[in-house]
Amino acid sequence: MVSIPFNRAALVGNEKPYMEAALLSGRIMGNGEYTRRCEILLSRLTRTKHALLTTSCTSALEMAALLLDLAPGDEVIVPSFAFVSTANAFVVHGATPVFADIRPDTLNLDEKGVEAHITKRTRAIVALHYGGVACEMGVLSEIAQRHGLLLIEDNAHGLSGAYHGHALGSFGHLAALSFHETKNYTCGEGGALLINEEAFRARAEILREKGTNRQAFFRGEVDKYSWVDLGSSYVVSDILAAMLLAQLECFEQIFQKRRCLWERYRTGLASWAEARGVQMPVVPAHCQQAYHLFYLLMPSEALRDRFIEYMRDHGIHVVFHYLPLHLSQMGRRFGGQGGDCPVTESACGRLVRLPLYYGLKEEEQQHILQTVADFTW
Ligand SMILES: Cc1ncc(COP(=O)(O)O)c(C=O)c1O
Structure with a gap:
C-alpha cells in the first residue's frame, strides 16, 4: 500500500556539503560563519533590524520573555489556539497567561476581542500567524501602542508570509521563527529571534550567551567575558546553521x-x-x-x-x-x-x-x- 507521511524534511541544495564543511573546519560551536550568514539572510528576508539564531522558536520566545523583564503577576495575552511554547515560554519566566480567542476564518488571534483582556498588569500581546497567514497586524499594532504594550510575533509558521506587503516578523517589537523539522525551512531543531527595537539588541545577545558578554569579548570590545545578566544556552551549533543556510539560499x-x-x-x-x-x-x-x-x-x-x-x-x-x-x-x-x-x-x-x-x-x-x-x- 502507498504510504505517505505527514511530513518529510526537505533536502534541496547544499545541506550536505555545507554541513561537511562546517564539520571539517573544526569550528562547530555556535556563532560561527554559517550562523552569521543565516542571520544576515534572515534579517534581509524579513526586513528586520537584527536576527539572532537560536536553538528553537521556544528559545526565541523565552528570550522575548526575558527581555520583557516580567514581574510576578504580569500578564501576557496569548491565543488559546496555539502551540504550548507560545504561552509556556512566558510562563516559565514569570508571566500569567491570559487566553484569548481566535477568528473563525483565519484561526488567528481575534483582534476585536483583545482589548477586553487588557488590564493594568498586561505587558505584551503575542500574535501567532497560523499557517503563515498574518494576524491583523495593523489593528494589533495600534492596540499595543495605545496601551503601551509590547507586540511579539510568534512567526513559527510564517517565514515568507507578509501583511500588506510587509514581511511577517517585521511588525512586532520582537518576533520568533522556528526551523523545526516540520517547518518550511529547517535544520531539524532551530529558531531565531528577530529584533525590531534597537534597545533590545545588546541585551538579547547576552541572554543568548548564558548571561555573559562573550560576544563582546569575541569582538575584542572587552578583555574578558563574565556573568553580566540573566540568560541561558540559546546558541545553535554551526553545523545546524550550515544546514539552515543551504535551505535559506533556496x-x-x-x-x-x-x-x-x-x-x-x-x-x-x-x-x-x-x-x-x-x-x-x-x-x-x-x-x-x-x-x-x-x-x-x-x-x-x-x-x-x-x-x-x-x-x-x-x-x-x-x-x-x-x-x-x-x-x-x-x-x-x-x-x-x-x-x-x-x-x-x-x-x-x-x-x-x-x-x-x-x-x-x-x-x-x-x-x-x-x-x-x-x-x-
Ligand atoms: C506556533 C508555534 N510556536 C512555537 C513552536 C515551537 O517551535 P520550536 O519547536 O522551534 O521550539 C511551534 C512548534 O511547532 C509552533 O507551532
Whole structure:
C-alpha cells in the first residue's frame, strides 16, 4: 500500500556539503560563519533590524520573555489556539497567561476581542500567524501602542508570509521563527529571534550567551567575558546553521514548491469541501501566506476523527493540531474553563492537516486528493 507521511524534511541544495564543511573546519560551536550568514539572510528576508539564531522558536520566545523583564503577576495575552511554547515560554519566566480567542476564518488571534483582556498588569500581546497567514497586524499594532504594550510575533509558521506587503516578523517589537523539522525551512531543531527595537539588541545577545558578554569579548570590545545578566544556552551549533543556510539560499524554490502543492489542494478540494460544509483555509487578500499548512475544518469532531482513521487506513498520515491551551492541565491552573474561547474549542476538535512538504510528489498528492474525495458521510 502507498504510504505517505505527514511530513518529510526537505533536502534541496547544499545541506550536505555545507554541513561537511562546517564539520571539517573544526569550528562547530555556535556563532560561527554559517550562523552569521543565516542571520544576515534572515534579517534581509524579513526586513528586520537584527536576527539572532537560536536553538528553537521556544528559545526565541523565552528570550522575548526575558527581555520583557516580567514581574510576578504580569500578564501576557496569548491565543488559546496555539502551540504550548507560545504561552509556556512566558510562563516559565514569570508571566500569567491570559487566553484569548481566535477568528473563525483565519484561526488567528481575534483582534476585536483583545482589548477586553487588557488590564493594568498586561505587558505584551503575542500574535501567532497560523499557517503563515498574518494576524491583523495593523489593528494589533495600534492596540499595543495605545496601551503601551509590547507586540511579539510568534512567526513559527510564517517565514515568507507578509501583511500588506510587509514581511511577517517585521511588525512586532520582537518576533520568533522556528526551523523545526516540520517547518518550511529547517535544520531539524532551530529558531531565531528577530529584533525590531534597537534597545533590545545588546541585551538579547547576552541572554543568548548564558548571561555573559562573550560576544563582546569575541569582538575584542572587552578583555574578558563574565556573568553580566540573566540568560541561558540559546546558541545553535554551526553545523545546524550550515544546514539552515543551504535551505535559506533556496528560499524562493521552497516557497514556490509549497505554493504549488497548496494551490493544488485548494483547487482539487474546493467543490468537495463546499458540498459537505468543510471549511478550507481562508487567506485575506492583503495577506501573502507562507503556504505552511493545508487544513480542513470538518463539520464535527466525530467526523474529523473518522477521517483521520480512514486516511490512515489508506496509508496517508493526516494529523490534528493544537488542543485549546486554556483547557489544558496547565491552562486550567490559570483559570481556564470550557466556554472561555468558543471558537478555539470548536476549531481544535474539527481541524485536520494534510501532508504538505517539499518532496511530496504530484502523483502522491493526486492519490491524497482522490482518497479525500472518496470519503463520504
Ligand atoms: C506556533 C508555534 N510556536 C512555537 C513552536 C515551537 O517551535 P520550536 O519547536 O522551534 O521550539 C511551534 C512548534 O511547532 C509552533 O507551532
